[in-house]
Amino acid sequence: MSGPCLIVPLDGSLHAAAALPIAQEMARLYGGTLAVIHASEPALPAAAAAAATGLAAARFAGVVVEGVAGSPAQAIVRSAGEHAAALIVMCPHTTVVPPDRRIGRTAAEVLRRAPCPVLLVKPLRPPAPWTPRTILVPLDGTPASAAAIHPASEIAARAGAGLLVLHVTGARRDRPGEPGTLGAPRYTDQPQHEWTAWAAEFRERACQLCEVAAGVSVRLFLAAGDPGGEIVQFALAHQVDLIALAWRGTLEDVRAATVKTVVREAPCPVLLVRF
Amino acid sequence: MEVELGGSYRVDRLVAVDATEEAARARLRDRTPDAVIAAHVEAWRRRWSLAAIEVVGDEAAERALRFAAYHLVSAANPDDDGRASVGARALTGPAYRGHVFWDTDVFMLPFFIYTHPPSARALLGYRYRTLPAARERARGLGLRGALYPWESADRGDDVTPPAAVSASGEVLPVYSGLEEHHISADVAYAAWHYFEATGDDDFLVEEGAEMLVETARFWVSRGRIEADGRFHLRGVMGPDEYHPGVDDNAYTNGMARWNLERAAAAVRLLDERRPERRRALAARIGLGEGEPAEWLRAAAAMKLEADPATRLIEQFAGYFAREEIDLALLEPRTVAVDALIGLDRLARSQVLKQADVVMLLHLLWERFPVEVSAANFRYYEPRTAHGSSLSPGIHAATAARLGDLATARRYFRQTAEIDLADNMGNAAGGVHAGALGSLWQAAILGFAGMSLRDDGLAFTPHLPAEWRALGFAVCWRGRVLRVTLDGEATELALEGEAPMVVAVAGAAPVEIAPGGRVVVRR
Numbered sequence: 001m002s003g004p005c006l007i008v009p010l011d012g013s014l015h016a017a018a019a020l021p022i023a024q025e026m027a028r029l030y031g032g033t034l035a036v037i038h039a040s041e042p043a044l045p046a047a048a049a050a051a052a053t054g055l056a057a058a059r060f061a062g063v064v065v066e067g068v069a070g071s072p073a074q075a076i077v078r079s080a081g082e083h084a085a086a087l088i089v090m091c092p093h094t095t096v097v098p099p100d101r102r103i104g105r106t107a108a109e110v111l112r113r114a115p116c117p118v119l120l121v122k123p124l125r126p127p128a129p130w131t132p133r134t135i136l137v138p139l140d141g142t143p144a145s146a147a148a149i150h151p152a153s154e155i156a157a158r159a160g161a162g163l164l165v166l167h168v169t170g171a172r173r174d175r176p177g178e179p180g181t182l183g184a185p186r187y188t189d190q191p192q193h194e195w196t197a198w199a200a201e202f203r204e205r206a207c208q209l210c211e212v213a214a215g216v217s218v219r220l221f222l223a224a225g226d227p228g229g230e231i232v233q234f235a236l237a238h239q240v241d242l243i244a245l246a247w248r249g250t251l252e253d254v255r256a257a258t259v260k261t262v263v264r265e266a267p268c269p270v271l272l273v274r275f
Numbered sequence: 276m277e278v279e280l281g282g283s284y285r286v287d288r289l290v291a292v293d294a295t296e297e298a299a300r301a302r303l304r305d306r307t308p309d310a311v312i313a314a315h316v317e318a319w320r321r322r323w324s325l326a327a328i329e330v331v332g333d334e335a336a337e338r339a340l341r342f343a344a345y346h347l348v349s350a351a352n353p354d355d356d357g358r359a360s361v362g363a364r365a366l367t368g369p370a371y372r373g374h375v376f377w378d379t380d381v382f383m384l385p386f387f388i389y390t391h392p393p394s395a396r397a398l399l400g401y402r403y404r405t406l407p408a409a410r411e412r413a414r415g416l417g418l419r420g421a422l423y424p425w426e427s428a429d430r431g432d433d434v435t436p437p438a439a440v441s442a443s444g445e446v447l448p449v450y451s452g453l454e455e456h457h458i459s460a461d462v463a464y465a466a467w468h469y470f471e472a473t474g475d476d477d478f479l480v481e482e483g484a485e486m487l488v489e490t491a492r493f494w495v496s497r498g499r500i501e502a503d504g505r506f507h508l509r510g511v512m513g514p515d516e517y518h519p520g521v522d523d524n525a526y527t528n529g530m531a532r533w534n535l536e537r538a539a540a541a542v543r544l545l546d547e548r549r550p551e552r553r554r555a556l557a558a559r560i561g562l563g564e565g566e567p568a569e570w571l572r573a574a575a576a577m578k579l580e581a582d583p584a585t586r587l588i589e590q591f592a593g594y595f596a597r598e599e600i601d602l603a604l605l606e607p608r609t610v611a612v613d614a615l616i617g618l619d620r621l622a623r624s625q626v627l628k629q630a631d632v633v634m635l636l637h638l639l640w641e642r643f644p645v646e647v648s649a650a651n652f653r654y655y656e657p658r659t660a661h662g663s664s665l666s667p668g669i670h671a672a673t674a675a676r677l678g679d680l681a682t683a684r685r686y687f688r689q690t691a692e693i694d695l696a697d698n699m700g701n702a703a704g705g706v707h708a709g710a711l712g713s714l715w716q717a718a719i720l721g722f723a724g725m726s727l728r729d730d731g732l733a734f735t736p737h738l739p740a741e742w743r744a745l746g747f748a749v750c751w752r753g754r755v756l757r758v759t760l761d762g763e764a765t766e767l768a769l770e771g772e773a774p775m776v777v778a779v780a781g782a783a784p785v786e787i788a789p790g791g792r793v794v795v796r797r
Contacts, residue, residue: 171605192439197370222442
């Protein structure tokens with residue numbers, strides 16, 4: 001293999017296959033190798049694994065296909081570790097699930113345990129060409145949430161994309177307790193000066209928290225309301241091609257409400273970076 | 276320079292900044308680093324002996340007040356010749372481009388008037404030097420007198436940007452530069468306040484009266500007595516910038532009325548004390564004999580009154596009919612309300628960026644019965660979103676004067692946090708110098724309850740329970756009065772050449788001799 005390794009798991013369903021063109025474009029951008037893995041017990045030889053994905057052989061040009069043993073989630077995580085994968089590209093579910101539960105069990109376990117960022121692609125996405133031209137990084141103002149900026153900016157640099165940073169504020173909400181958190185201003189004495197100054201400081205502070213790839217332009221936006229809903233609306237309005245979100249890695253119960261909403265409703269792939 | 280491992284070295288470098296290299300070098304001639312440092316320390320010792328505030332029992336409050344005093348002392352140059360003032364962020368950051376707002380005249384200036392009058396004088400010198408530009412601005416609008424710019428820079432021209440780009444990318448028109456005409460009355464207020472507190476006749480004669488006259492002339496040309504017999508000012512915006520284009524804004528009308536009355540008083544004073552200067556001024560600016568009477572007629576007819584039943588002053592014509600929005604439903608809130616609700620809906624609502632009526636009561640406290648102040652504070656306080664950093668400090672001062680100490684403490688703490696908490700998203704832009712001035716006012720005019728008398732000063736203290744004592748100094752007409760307040764007594768020590776009278780609430784006024792010390796028990 002040359003360059004970084006990207007993994008795309010395919011279970012033979014039409015749903016899962018939607019991830020392949022996105023994964024191939026990401027591998028091209030990274031200059032890396034794409035490994036298609038198919039999990040079964042026992043593991044299938046490569047040719048049989050390729051056949052089991054249900055896709056024509058022509059779809060696998062320049063791709064490594066592996067059959068791996070074990071449950072799908074275990075196999076994906078283990079393969080990512082063995083290949084020191086830079087990215088796992090997969091669908092959040094590959095069977096029909098209730099509308100309120102759009103992250104299936106396999107994807108949920110991979111998200112919890114993956115040693116690298118995970119790019120979730122909407123199942124049944126048409127196999128249209130995809131290139132990230134506009135990338136959105138939502139920030140809640142905590143230093144932790146800025147973890148998504150670096151990987152997003154690397155993709156932006158490689159794709160020649162612009163980076164949009166969105167801070168969503170709202171009522172009935174306390175400021176996050178994490179030290180160094182920066183929110184929207186409590187006072188806008190003179191909007192003609194205040195927003196310019198705030199935007200410059202917010203952008204500067206966020207970019208200081210992580211390395212922004214050279215040559216990437218960063219624009220800041222503010223929205224008010226429910227974070228998940230606002231992120232989705234913004235992505236639709238600005239024709240965003242990729243959303244990069246930092247998250248804590250916990251999906252249980254009421255946790256990660258924003259991540260769940262964005263994954264469920266976003267019009268584009270969602271890159272989840274755990275901090 | 277060769278250095279040795281483990282050695283300790285000191286490197287001094289003297290830097291001077293001036294308009295030319297020659298002038299800069301002249302500043303450094305015959306000066307040594309040690310002498311410069313010693314002079315610096317001595318200058319700070321002198322200023323700090325007047326500016327420092329002691330709050331026994333509340334270390335955080337004391338730290339916040341000293342933080343405010345430190346930045347304010349650093350901001351103004353008493354030796355300035357009127358070419359510079361203090362910008363909204365002083366020199367601590369690039370935000371607001373160094374532009375000068377009413378923040379300086381109304382929020383910062385009292386600190387300088389009472390702790391270092393020469394600094395206050397220099398700041399007023401800037402407004403006098405830019406008076407020609409203010410005249411030109413009024414003339415450009417087809418009006419008389421002087422209209423100071425909402426944002427002022429080196430020459431005093433209006434440098435307010437015409438539009439703002441909001442954080443959501445919207446281009447918003449900026450009405451403040453077009454409609455916040457109260458700035459002219461604010462400058463006049465500053466001039467008179469300085470004159471009253473310092474007794475600086477020369478200032479009134481040489482600069483102050485002219486500023487008062489020209490701003491009064493502006494008001495009589497800006498509004499008119501209409502068919503109802505009342506003087507109306509239409510199409511203005513008060514300090515509450517959520518409501519542009521309103522008629523009879525209470526703050527604007529109230530301050531304009533005060534401006535008109537004080538201009539007439541200034542001319543009368545000149546007549547009495549320096550008639551030759553009055554004649555010279557009249558000749559220079561074409562002041563007609565009948566003008567003061569015209570100002571007083573406009574003032575007497577000014578549309579501004581409290582409802583006799585509710586005691587409420589309507590913030591502007593039609594305000595009471597606007598949509599009510601319960602701000603408590605938005606709490607907890609860490610962002611300005613305009614980012615949540617939007618300026619269009621705010622303009623149709625009763626939600627205030629800062630309460631113009633409360634601001635008016637604060638500046639002209641003695642003019643309104645305390646029942647009117649209390650009723651209006653109770654009405655407007657829950658409708659005020661404090662979208663301006665200038666707002667909570669004034670609410671702290673007003674609540675303290677009304678004896679509502681829990682509310683006063685809450686707003687005092689909110690004001691103190693503006694620059695000290697670093698969670699506002701704008702620390703890099705510099706300190707909020709106006710808010711720092713309002714914190715000083717909350718402590719001295721609010722909790723200590725200081726006000727001017729013709730023959731001295733008065734104090735009506737309302738100290739928070741945890742403030743076991745409050746100590747500070749104030750300058751009054753060439754004297755320095757050192758004040759220590761606690762729950763039971765007020766200790767007063769006078770420095771200077773002449774006696775003064777001090778009245779402490781609940782006790783008979785006392786005359787204090789130079790060098791004297793008096794304890795007034797309550």
